[in-house]
Amino acid sequence: MQPFTTHTGIVAALDRANVDTDQIIPKQFLKRIERTGFGQFLFWDWRFLPDGAPDPAFELNRAESAGASILLARRNFGCGSSREHAPWALADYGFRAVIAPTFADIFFNNCFQNGMVPIRLDEADVAELFRRAAAAAVAGGQYRMHVDLRACTVSDDAGFSRPFTVDPFRRQCLLEGLDDIGLSLQHDAAITAWEVAHGLAPVRA
Amino acid sequence: MAARTLLDKIWDDHVVCSPAGELPLIYIDRHLVHEVTSPQAFEALRLAGRRVRRPEATFATPDHNVPTTDRRLPIADPVSKQQIDTLRANCREFGIRLFDLGDADQGIVHVIGPELGITQPGMTIVCGDSHTATHGALGALAFGIGTSEVEHVLATQTLRQAKPKSLEVRVDGRLAPGVTAKDLILHVIGRLSTEGGTGHVIEYTGEGIRALGMAERMTVCNMSIEAGARAGMIAPDTTTFDYLRGRDLAPRDFAAAVARWETLPSDPGAVYDRVEIFRAADVVPQVTWGTNPAQVVGVDAAVPAPDAFTDPNDRSSAARALDYMGLRGGTPITDIRLDRVFIGSCTNSRIEDLRAAAAVVRGHRVASTVSAMVVPGSGRVKRQAEEEGLDRVFREAGFDWREAGCSMCLGMNPDILTPGQRCASTSNRNFEGRQGKGGRTHLVSPAMAAAAAVAGRFVDIRGWEYK
Ligand code: SF4
Numbered sequence: 001m002q003p004f005t006t007h008t009g010i011v012a013a014l015d016r017a018n019v020d021t022d023q024i025i026p027k028q029f030l031k032r033i034e035r036t037g038f039g040q041f042l043f044w045d046w047r048f049l050p051d052g053a054p055d056p057a058f059e060l061n062r063a064e065s066a067g068a069s070i071l072l073a074r075r076n077f078g079c080g081s082s083r084e085h086a087p088w089a090l091a092d093y094g095f096r097a098v099i100a101p102t103f104a105d106i107f108f109n110n111c112f113q114n115g116m117v118p119i120r121l122d123e124a125d126v127a128e129l130f131r132r133a134a135a136a137a138v139a140g141g142q143y144r145m146h147v148d149l150r151a152c153t154v155s156d157d158a159g160f161s162r163p164f165t166v167d168p169f170r171r172q173c174l175l176e177g178l179d180d181i182g183l184s185l186q187h188d189a190a191i192t193a194w195e196v197a198h199g200l201a202p203v204r205a
Numbered sequence: 206m207a208a209r210t211l212l213d214k215i216w217d218d219h220v221v222c223s224p225a226g227e228l229p230l231i232y233i234d235r236h237l238v239h240e241v242t243s244p245q246a247f248e249a250l251r252l253a254g255r256r257v258r259r260p261e262a263t264f265a266t267p268d269h270n271v272p273t274t275d276r277r278l279p280i281a282d283p284v285s286k287q288q289i290d291t292l293r294a295n296c297r298e299f300g301i302r303l304f305d306l307g308d309a310d311q312g313i314v315h316v317i318g319p320e321l322g323i324t325q326p327g328m329t330i331v332c333g334d335s336h337t338a339t340h341g342a343l344g345a346l347a348f349g350i351g352t353s354e355v356e357h358v359l360a361t362q363t364l365r366q367a368k369p370k371s372l373e374v375r376v377d378g379r380l381a382p383g384v385t386a387k388d389l390i391l392h393v394i395g396r397l398s399t400e401g402g403t404g405h406v407i408e409y410t411g412e413g414i415r416a417l418g419m420a421e422r423m424t425v426c427n428m429s430i431e432a433g434a435r436a437g438m439i440a441p442d443t444t445t446f447d448y449l450r451g452r453d454l455a456p457r458d459f460a461a462a463v464a465r466w467e468t469l470p471s472d473p474g475a476v477y478d479r480v481e482i483f484r485a486a487d488v489v490p491q492v493t494w495g496t497n498p499a500q501v502v503g504v505d506a507a508v509p510a511p512d513a514f515t516d517p518n519d520r521s522s523a524a525r526a527l528d529y530m531g532l533r534g535g536t537p538i539t540d541i542r543l544d545r546v547f548i549g550s551c552t553n554s555r556i557e558d559l560r561a562a563a564a565v566v567r568g569h570r571v572a573s574t575v576s577a578m579v580v581p582g583s584g585r586v587k588r589q590a591e592e593e594g595l596d597r598v599f600r601e602a603g604f605d606w607r608e609a610g611c612s613m614c615l616g617m618n619p620d621i622l623t624p625g626q627r628c629a630s631t632s633n634r635n636f637e638g639r640q641g642k643g644g645r646t647h648l649v650s651p652a653m654a655a656a657a658a659v660a661g662r663f664v665d666i667r668g669w670e671y672k
Contacts, residue, residue, distance in 0.1 A: 016525070017518040018399055018497050022636040027617045031270065031284040033244035033291050035352075045638045050624075074518055076400040079433065079497075080636060081615075082335040083242065084351035102400055105435050106335060106349055113353035167367065169228045181255070184361045187230055190222040191258075191363055194232050203258055 002115035003177030004149050007096045009069030011143045013133040014059045019073055020080035021107060025089040038085055039092030064137035070145050072129055073100045077118075078107025087114045097147045099154065101126050112170045115177070117147060119154055119164045132156065149175060208472035211440050212371050212406050215346040215469070219329050221363055228365040234328040236358050237314045238265040238301065240292040241617070242333030246356035247295040258362040260300040264323055267292055267306055268313045269617050273580050273607035276307055285618065299359075312583025312609040315339040315551035319423065320585055322452025326441035326466040331358055336551050336633065337436075338429040342422035343449070344441030344469055346406065349430065370478040372405035372434065376413030378485040383667035385561070386421035387553060387631070387650035389413065390428045391491035393483060395501040402434030405479065408471065409439050413485035419448040420557035427552045428633050431498040440470035490666050492538045493635045493648040495526035500635075502538065504653065504665045510534025529637055530645050531625070539663050541647070543629050545622060546577035546658035547640070548604075548651055550614035550632035554582030556589045558631065558651040563595040565655035568672030571603035572661030578605035578620070580612040604658070616641045629657040 029041040046058050054061045060068070071090065077100040078086060087110045090098065096116055101123040111118040121129075129145075136143035145156045149171060155161035166174075173180055192202055209217070216231070223229040236259075243265070250256070257263060270285040272278075280286040289306065296303040304311045310321060315336050318324040326344035331337060333355040340347035350364065358364055374393060380386075394401075407429050409422075417425065422439050429437030439445075446463050449455045456462035489503035500523065502509065511524040511534065527534065532541070548554070548562050559581065571577045579599050581587035587609055590596055596606045613620040614632040616639070622628055624643025631654050635646040649657065652666045 017522055020497070020634075020636045022615075022634070022639050026638055026642070027615050030241050030617065031282075031288050033248070033288055035245040035248075045642055076403070076433065079399055080335065080430075080634060082333060082349040082351055084245075084333075084353060087351075102403060104400070104433060105403055106351060110351035110353065113351060167228065169226060169365070172226070180365060181253070181357050181360050183227070184230060184357065184363060184365065187222050187224070187363075190230070191232070191361060194221045195362075198232075200259075 001113070001177045001179070004096065004115055004117055004174045006146065006148045006150065007069065008144060008146045009096065010065070010067050011070045011072050011129070011133050011145050012060050012065035012068035013130055014071060014073045015130060017074035018076045018079055021078055021083050021086040022080055024078070024086040025083065030083060030085055035088060036092060038089035039094070042089040042093045062137070064142050066142070069094050069096050070147065071095050071098045072126070072133060073098065074126065075101045075123070077103050079104040082106045084110045084113070087111050087116055091116050099126065099129065112174055115174065117149060117166070117174065119147065121154070121162055121164060125162055128160065132158070132160065208475040210371050210471040210475045210477060211344065211408055211438055211469055212346065213475070215327055215329065216368055218327070228367055230363040231329060231366050232363055233331050233358050234262060235323055235330040236263045237318055237323070237330065237332035237337070238263060238355070239269055239314050239332070239334060240267045240288045241269045242352050243295065243355055244288065244291045246352050246359060247299065249356050250359055255360045257299040257301065257359045262362065263301045263359070264304070264318070265292060265296050265301050266304040266311055266314050266317060269611045269615065271306055271610040272618050273610050273612045273620060276608055282619070309584045312585065313551045313554065313611055315427065316554060316582030316586065319343060319419070320452070320583055322449055322455035325449065325456070325462070326445060327469050331364065335430045336427050338434070339423050339427040339551055341429070341436050341438035342419065342426040343445050344438060344466065346436055346438060348435040369435065370405045372402055372407045373477040373480045374407050374409050375411040375480065375482045376409065376485050377411050377482065379413055379416050380485045380488060383652070384488050384490060385650040385652065386417055386424040388491045389485070389488050390425045391493065391498065391501045391648065392488045394428060394432045394499050395491070396483070397432040397481065399431065399497050399499045400433040402429060402432040405434050406436040406438065407432070407434045408477070409437060413483070414439055415442065418557065419444060420555040423555070424552055428498065431633060441466045490650065490653050492653070492663055494530065494532060494538070495523065496529055496635055496637050498633065498635060498648060500526055501648070504538050504663055506538060508532050508534055508536045508538065539665065542627070542662045543575055543657050544626045545628040546575055546654050547580070547613045547628055547630040547632065548578070548654050549580030549582065549612050551582065552633045553631035553651050554580060554586065556586050559586065559590050559595050560593070562651040562655040563598040564671060565652050565666070565669060566602045566604070566659065567598050569602055569659040571658045574661050575658050577603065577658040578607055578613070580607045581609050583609045602659070613640050615639060629654045629663070
C-alpha cells in the first residue's frame with residue numbers, strides 16, 4: 001500500500017450530504033474483476049451528461065477543481081453499499097484525503113486500506129472550508145490544503161489549522177504503508193489457540 | 206460479572222487478542238462470499254501466495270449479477286459471465302463450497318445463509334456486502350466489510366475491529382394489522398436518520414420485536430445499515446430455535462446448541478450506550494419519497510416540501526431529491542402513479558413476503574400502465590412458492606415470475622428501470638440511479654407494492670379488499 005505522511009493538494013468542494021457509494025461508483029462498473037482503473041468511472045452519473053460529455057455544472061468538472069486531490073463534502077459521506085470500488089475510484093482519480101463532518105463506517109475503514117485518509121472535522125469547520133473554497137473559486141483561483149498525518153493536522157495557507165483524530169493503529173499502518181494481513185498473521189498462535197479453545201481442529205501449517 | 210448485552214457477550218467470546226498499540230483481532234465464524242466484492246480479494250491472496258485459512262467456514266453464491274430469466278440459456282452479458290466464472294474458479298481453487306447457478310439452493314446470500322442454517326446465534330458473520338446485518342436477526346453479530354477485509358478474513362479468519370457502541374432500539378406494543386416489519390424499520394430509519402446509527406450496533410428489543418416471525422426480524426435487521434449501523438441484532442428465543450431446527454447445516458446436537466444459545470440474550474440491567482424507544486402503535490404503512498431511506502412518510506401523508514426541514518443539509522437534500530424524483534411538496538402519497546413494481550431483494554423476498562403479496566394480488570389484475578415482477582430470494586423460496594401455487598396467483602394477475610437473485614434491487618443484471626420510470630420496490634435503497642440511471646424508487650412493504658401494482662398508484666393497504 002502507498003504510505004501516507006503529508007500531502008498538499010487542491011480541494012474539490014462537493015457540497016452535498018449523504019453522498020452514497022452508489023453515486024461514487026455506479027453498479028455497472030462493479031463487474032470488473034480488477035482493483036485498478038476505476039477513476040474514469042468516478043461519480044459517473046453526476047459527472048457526465050447523457051451524451052457522454054462532462055457536465056460543466058458538476059463540482060469536479062469546474063475549473064477550480066482541476067487536479068484536485070483533497071475532497072471536501074458534507075455529512076455522512078460514503079453511506080450505503082460496502083463496495084470498496086468507491087475508495088478505489090476516488091484514489092485512482094487522484095484523491096488522497098476526504099474531509100467531511102461524518103463518514104459511514106464501512107467506507108471510513110475502506111479508505112485506510114487504500115492509502116487515503118478520511119478526516120472528520122466539526123460541521124462548523126467544514127462549513128468554513130466550503131466558504132474558503134468558494135471564495136478562492138470566485139477569485140478565479142484554486143483552494144489548497146495540507147494534510148499532515150504525522151502531526152494529525154489539516155491546514156491551509158491562510159491561517160486555518162485543525163487537529164484531527166485517527167485510530168493510532170490505522171495511522172501507523174498508513175504512515176508505514178504496512179500490509180495488515182502480514183501483521184495479523186504474526187498472531188497466528190493466538191488465532192490457533194482461540195480455535196482450539198472453541199473446539200475447532202487446528203489448521204495444518 | 207457485570208450485566209452484559211448480547212453484543213458484549215458475542216464480542217468477548219470472539220476477541221482473539223488485543224495487542225498493545227493494535228486494534229483487537231476478532232475471530233470470524235462464518236464468511237459469506239459473492240461474485241462482486243470477492244475477485245480482487247482472491248487475486249491478492251493468490252499474488253501473496255496465501256491460502257484460505259478455513260474454507261469450511263466460507264460459503265459462496267453468485268447473486269448480484271445473475272440473470273433472473275431462463276437459467277438454461279447462457280449469460281448474455283460477457284462481463285457478468287466473467288465475474289461469475291471467476292467466482293467458480295476461485296471456489297474450486299481454494300476449496301470453498303459454492304451454491305452455483307443451477308444449484309437448487311442458489312439465491313441471495315442473505316436469504317440462503319439463514320435458510321441453510323449457516324447463520325446461527327452467537328456467531329460472528331461477515332460478507333463483502335452491507336446488508337450482512339440481516340443475519341443478526343438470529344442473534345449473530347453480522348456486518349458488511351470491504352474487499353480488503355474480505356481478503357483479511359480469507360487469509361486469517363479474523364478481522365481488525367474496534368468494539369462498536371451499542372444502541373438499543375426498543376419497540377413497545379405490537380404493530381397494527383396491515384402494518385409490517387418493513388414499515389417498522391422504515392419508520393425507525395426515518396427518525397434515526399441515515400447516519401443515526403453510525404458507530405453502533407443496534408439491538409432491537411421489546412414486545413414489538415419479540416412478536417415478529419423470523420422473516421420479519423430479518424427484514425428489520427437487514428435495513429440497519431440504512432440507519433448507518435453496520436449491524437442489527439435480535440436476541441435468540443424460541444422463534445429462532447424453531448426456525449433453525451432441522452436446517453441443513455444446523456448443529457447436529459441441537460439441544461446442546463440451544464442450551465448455549467439461551468445464555469446469549471442481554472442480561473437484566475445490561476447498559477447500552479444509547480437507547481431509542483418507539484411505539485409500534487405510531488407506525489403506519491410507509492412510503493419513501495426521496496433518494497435515501499430516511500426520506501419517508503406514512504401512506505396517509507403528503508410529500509413534504511423542502512421548507513418543512515429546519516436543518517440546511519436536510520433542506521437542500523430534500524430539494525435535490527424532489528427534483529430527481531419528479532415530485533412536488535404537498536402531493537398526497539396516494540396520488541403518486543407507478544410504472545414498475547419490484548417484489549424481491551434480501552429485505553423482502555422470503556416465502557412470507559411472497560405470501561403477503563400474493564394475498565393482496567389474488568383475484569386482481571396488474572394495472573395496464575404497470576409492469577410488475579416477483580423475484581424470489583432463493584431457489585428454495587421459489588420452489589416453496591410454486592408448491593403453494595403462489596406463482597400462479599402472480600402470473601394470472603400479470604406479474605413476471607423470475608429466478609432467484611438480487612435483480613432490480615441494484616440492477617447489475619438486465620433488470621433495470623429506464624430514465625424517469627417510477628417504481629414501487631420492496632428493496633432497501635432508493636438512492637439515485639440505484640435501480641437504473643434516472644429511475645425513481647419508492648421503498649414499501651410487499652403488500653403495499655402488490656397493491657400499488659394493482660391500483661397503478663399507492664394505496665393504503667389497511668383499506669384493501671382481499672378477495
Ligand atoms: S438484494 Fe440488493 S441489497 Fe440485498 S444483497 Fe442483493 S443487491 Fe445487496
